Amino acid sequence: MSADFIAVLANPSAGRGRHRGLLPGVVEALGVAGRPVRILEAGSGAEAELACHRAVGEGAAALVAVGGDGTVHRALQAIAGTEVGFGVVPAGTGNDFASASGVPLHALKAAEAIGLALRDQRAQHLDLALTRTDRGDRRWFCAVLAAGFDALVNERANRMRRPRGPRRYDLAIVLELARLRAREYVLHADGIEHRFPAEIVAVGNCASYGGGMRILPDADPADGLLDVIYAAPLGRTGLTRLKPRLRHGTHVTDPRVTVLRARRVRIEAEGIIGYADGERLGPLPLEIDCVPGAVRLLR
Known part of the structure; x- marks a missing residue:
């Protein structure tokens, strides 16, 4: 797959598994951006971070975390401090970053908003904490x-x-x-x-x-x-x-x-x-x- 794609990190156990069937709808909603979507494969948190780093290194236009704050945390290790766009589809038991940053809490609405923002080249710069x-x-x-x-x-x-x-x-x-x-x-x-x-x-x-x-x-x-x-x-x-x-x-x-x-x-x-x-x-x-x-x- 060529560069300029949307990378998606999804945690199938997020929200205690309530959103296992969510991913196809998320991919479809992201399609409004007009870019190919790549689902990142990972069997552990460490593998998830490596997959995110690899996607960013290969020229991803955006990285999307589907899950809760833990999934967001993993993705941020690759995206923080870069100019690559970041999207959050809240699907966890705790979606505190999504709530604080004005992300729609309905997962498919959040995915569509990400796609539209990427298409229209809109983004909001927010702070992060570095330990x-x-x-x-x-x-x-x-x-x-x-x-x-x-x-x-x-x-x-x-x-x-x-x-x-x-x-x-x-x-x-x-x-x-x-x-x-x-x-x-x-x-x-x-x-x-x-x-x-x-x-x-x-x-x-x-x-x-x-x-x-x-x-x-x-x-x-x-x-x-x-x-x-x-x-x-x-x-x-x-x-x-x-x-x-x-x-x-x-x-x-x-x-x-x-x-x-x-x-x-x-x-x-x-x-x-x-x-x-x-x-x-x-x-x-x-x-x-x-x-x-x-x-x-x-x-």
Whole structure:
């Protein structure tokens, strides 16, 4: 197949498999762009990233991620910082980047909008976050980096083999609540140091994570800034009471909650594995930069 094609990365298990029959309709809707469509083959996350890098290197006019934030995260590793157009067809359990960036949440409408934007050469430049470890490893993310209780829950759930499905995550929450303790953090926001004990710490390019939990309700992926949140130690009861308020973003009015904005953030803490867009990044410390206009979104 010649260059100037549309590459499509699809996650068949996204949305717990609810959208398995979606792909033919997506391909048909993208056809309005008048370009050939290539479906990328991948059996794992690592293979998906390699396939995306290969497609971009071979001259793809656009890369389209069909799935949730995890699929978007994989595709971004190839597309970030390039002039190749990027499209998102929301088909996951969590579509937080799509929601924040104005992508139609109906999958086929999103695909058609991508095709029309590519045909008409329209794109919106949006920010992304770039993380670096002290060893120099780099990862991009689009939505939210969890570096507190939610990161611990993700790490535990990923180590568990049973039960399957969402019940595993629910059990991980119960188990982590049982051993909940505030950890000591050192956070630098544009060079200003903050030291505090906390159970909740997150850095966001977008407002929500986990399928609509508005952890940073005022975060904007087009303002050139990262939003940072941390809370004074809450204990099990306080954390349990605060969690439901995340859905509406009203937790930020709690006097124990602090929200900052910065272009560059560094987070240090012992025993925390950072997760961004629901994907495992690695142990803290992590440095995070907001990179304005790092992706050309087709919508």
